[in-house]
Amino acid sequence: MNVTLTMAWRNLWRNGRRTWLTIAAMIFTNVLLVFLISLQLGMYDTMIENSLRAFSGQMQVQREGYLDEPRMRETIAGSSAITAMLREQLGIESITQRAQGFALASSQERSFGIQLIGVEPAYEPLVSSLPGLLGEGRWLSDSNAEEIVLGRVLARNLQVQLGDEITLLGSGADGSFAAGLATVVGILDTGLPDADRSIAQLPLGTFQSIFSMPDQAHALVFEFPDLNQVPARKSQVETLLSKKQLLAQFQLAVHDWDALQPGLRQAIMSDMVSAWFMYGILIIVVSLSVMNTQLMSVLERTREFGIMLALGIKPGRLGRLVLLETLIMSLLGMFIGIFIGYLLVAWFAHTGFTFAGMAEAAAKYNMDEYMYPQASLLSLFWGPGTVFIGGMLAAIYPALKLQRMHPIEAMRAV
Amino acid sequence: MASVSCKDLCKTFSQGDTTITGLDKVSLEIERGSFLCLSGPSGSGKTTLLNAIGGLDQPDSGSISIGELRVDQMSKTELAEMRLHSIGFVFQAYNLIPVLSALENVEFVMQVQGVPAGQRRDKAMAILAEVGLAGMEQRLPAQLSGGQQQRVAVARAIVSEPALVLADEPTANLDSKTSAQLMDLFIELNQTRNITFIIATHDTRVMAYCRRLIRMVDGQIVGDDLQEPAAAAEPS
Numbered sequence: 001m002n003v004t005l006t007m008a009w010r011n012l013w014r015n016g017r018r019t020w021l022t023i024a025a026m027i028f029t030n031v032l033l034v035f036l037i038s039l040q041l042g043m044y045d046t047m048i049e050n051s052l053r054a055f056s057g058q059m060q061v062q063r064e065g066y067l068d069e070p071r072m073r074e075t076i077a078g079s080s081a082i083t084a085m086l087r088e089q090l091g092i093e094s095i096t097q098r099a100q101g102f103a104l105a106s107s108q109e110r111s112f113g114i115q116l117i118g119v120e121p122a123y124e125p126l127v128s129s130l131p132g133l134l135g136e137g138r139w140l141s142d143s144n145a146e147e148i149v150l151g152r153v154l155a156r157n158l159q160v161q162l163g164d165e166i167t168l169l170g171s172g173a174d175g176s177f178a179a180g181l182a183t184v185v186g187i188l189d190t191g192l193p194d195a196d197r198s199i200a201q202l203p204l205g206t207f208q209s210i211f212s213m214p215d216q217a218h219a220l221v222f223e224f225p226d227l228n229q230v231p232a233r234k235s236q237v238e239t240l241l242s243k244k245q246l247l248a249q250f251q252l253a254v255h256d257w258d259a260l261q262p263g264l265r266q267a268i269m270s271d272m273v274s275a276w277f278m279y280g281i282l283i284i285v286v287s288l289s290v291m292n293t294q295l296m297s298v299l300e301r302t303r304e305f306g307i308m309l310a311l312g313i314k315p316g317r318l319g320r321l322v323l324l325e326t327l328i329m330s331l332l333g334m335f336i337g338i339f340i341g342y343l344l345v346a347w348f349a350h351t352g353f354t355f356a357g358m359a360e361a362a363a364k365y366n367m368d369e370y371m372y373p374q375a376s377l378l379s380l381f382w383g384p385g386t387v388f389i390g391g392m393l394a395a396i397y398p399a400l401k402l403q404r405m406h407p408i409e410a411m412r413a414v
Numbered sequence: 415m416a417s418v419s420c421k422d423l424c425k426t427f428s429q430g431d432t433t434i435t436g437l438d439k440v441s442l443e444i445e446r447g448s449f450l451c452l453s454g455p456s457g458s459g460k461t462t463l464l465n466a467i468g469g470l471d472q473p474d475s476g477s478i479s480i481g482e483l484r485v486d487q488m489s490k491t492e493l494a495e496m497r498l499h500s501i502g503f504v505f506q507a508y509n510l511i512p513v514l515s516a517l518e519n520v521e522f523v524m525q526v527q528g529v530p531a532g533q534r535r536d537k538a539m540a541i542l543a544e545v546g547l548a549g550m551e552q553r554l555p556a557q558l559s560g561g562q563q564q565r566v567a568v569a570r571a572i573v574s575e576p577a578l579v580l581a582d583e584p585t586a587n588l589d590s591k592t593s594a595q596l597m598d599l600f601i602e603l604n605q606t607r608n609i610t611f612i613i614a615t616h617d618t619r620v621m622a623y624c625r626r627l628i629r630m631v632d633g634q635i636v637g638d639d640l641q642e643p644a645a646a647a648e649p650s
């Protein structure tokens with residue numbers, strides 16, 4: 001082994017307890033960071049996926065401008081053929097058509113203005129989590145059935161129960177008078193207060209005939225097995241649609257989830273920033289403890305450094321020795337920390353992680369009461385990497401102290 | 415190299431309001447291959463003079479040259495280079511890097527000197543054998559006696575084959591028998607390798623080894639005598 005490396009290594013163990021304490025502080029911080037970041041990233045993924053599955057899907061094709069101003073007449077004509085083509089070309093079934101419009105819904109007791117959504121009974125469950133959240137009754141049976149499912153609170157507000165009829169009045173896509181009837185077949189318990197208060201879904205065929213928009217839809221909604229596929233799938237769909245002249249002819253646009261739910265990423269970003277503020281403080285504290293350790297260790301060796309300087313060894317080399325010692329310490333702290341952190345994450349990824357009060361909070365956001373941390377290169381190395389950099393930066397000051405050391409004065413120190 | 419020449423060296427230290435004289439117009443010529451003692455009571459300026467010659471501390475005025483090199487005009491980096499390659503140092507005690515074995519102490523300096531890795535081990539072993547430490551190469555300084563530690567320091571000082579070795583009270587922490595052995599080693603190296611030795615000491619037994627004896631008092635040279643080195647004359 002190289003003598004300088006030998007020296008650095010042995011120097012660390014001259015005061016083994018102090019060195020281990022410093023390394024232990026790094027390990028502790030790294031384990032904590034790995035766990036928290038894995039949990040955080042895992043939670044974000046779940047949050048995004050849950051939110052997308054409940055509402056917008058991961059990607060949509062719409063008419064240009066519909067996203068900013070959803071007007072009834074901005075429909076995609078021939079939408080069933082386009083959807084069938086896309087299902088075939090993309091090789092996935094989880095693409096569904098939706099239409100939406102406002103109507104005055106009246107039961108025998110009451111009337112409310114509500115937003116109606118037309119969905120494909122066969123495909124909607126592949127894309128959305130809502131059909132799976134039925135509290136009562138059943139899901140829509142057939143595309144032309146005169147049926148409707150309602151959110152729990154909306155049903156209560158309309159004072160309807162399973163089997164009751166609702167009259168729907170509105171204006172059609174062509175501006176004509178729209179009217180229809182639908183029987184309540186299911187009641188949704190989504191756990192999402194907004195959804196429970198507003199959701200009203202009926203079969204697309206029925207919707208199309210009520211609102212005079214045959215074979216038209218407002219959105220084609222996509223769900224992929226993995227959120228990461230979205231960018232590639234988006235350009236694939238864009239290419240397909242423009243090849244078939246559909247993009248330009250019908251003025252279609254493809255939007256990813258980020259465009260569909262802009263608040264989502266923002267919420268995550270601001271959560272991340274506040275978390276990193278806390279992590280930053282932790283990292284600064286550890287870095288200061290590294291700095292303290294290395295300052296002490298330089299101070300204790302003043303005489304020794306004085307002799308080396310007197311022998312003609314340049315201060316830069318001594319500075320590098322101190323950095324090398326810090327490097328060894330930081331690498332130990334990093335890899336042991338990542339290793340233990342990984343084990344912890346792997347364990348909780350298996351069993352799930354929860355704490356007191358989590359169940360209520362989770363219920364409010366339609367989330368699992370258990371959180372599953374997710375190990376990834378990012379979650380394993382991001383925190384510990386920053387701690388490592390912090391430790392190395394903290395060693396610069398002690399190393400610089402050596403540059404101003406004078407051999408004679410240093411040798412006189414005890 | 416290694417004829418040392420000092421002219422009118424002055425050095426004062428200020429300590430608070432008082433100024434302390436370290437060197438007062440010291441002029442000195444030392445021939446290549448000399449074996450010379452700087453003697454004098456504590457505080458007489460021996461260390462200050464050695465430090466000035468070795469480029470560890472700059473004089474306030476006067477000139478120092480070692481061979482062609484003007485030590486007083488060199489930059490910090492040049493001085494460090496000179497100390498590393500051309501001058502051997504032996505200090506009073508605790509000269510060694512405590513975490514390195516005898517062998518590694520020598521090897522480390524060789525590494526810094528830029529000796530190729532393949533040559534270091536053999537050369538360090540040979541030099542340790544030469545100073546009488548064969549078989550103790552792997553010991554840490556704490557596992558060596560004071561005299562043995564000084565021998566490691568000597569080995570480290572001469573491994574780059576410098577023409578000049580400066581030793582500041584090298585025997586101060588040694589008993590008289592070990593002191594004598596260390597002085598014998600110095601004499602031997604002086605004779606076999608023609609290394610110039612300048613030894614600062616206030617130990618009269620050490621002085622007895624020296625052919626040339628400089629006496630200092632209050633930063634001035636007050637005596638410069640040639641003598642018949644008593645101990646070295648005896649073949650041992």
Ligand SMILES: Nc1ncnc2c1ncn2[C@@H]1O[C@H](COP(=O)(O)OP(=O)(O)O)[C@@H](O)[C@H]1O
Nearest residue numbers: 427429434435436455456457458459460461462
């Ligand atoms: N760094 C310093 N600061 C103040 N005074 C010093 C310093 N170095 C040496 N001296 C003083 O200079 C004088 C000569 O010191 P020194 O050369 O160490 O003497 P010696 O080695 O002969 O004992 C002494 O009076 C000493 O106190």
Ligand SMILES: [Mg+2]
Nearest residue numbers: 460461462582
């Ligand atoms: Mg002295």
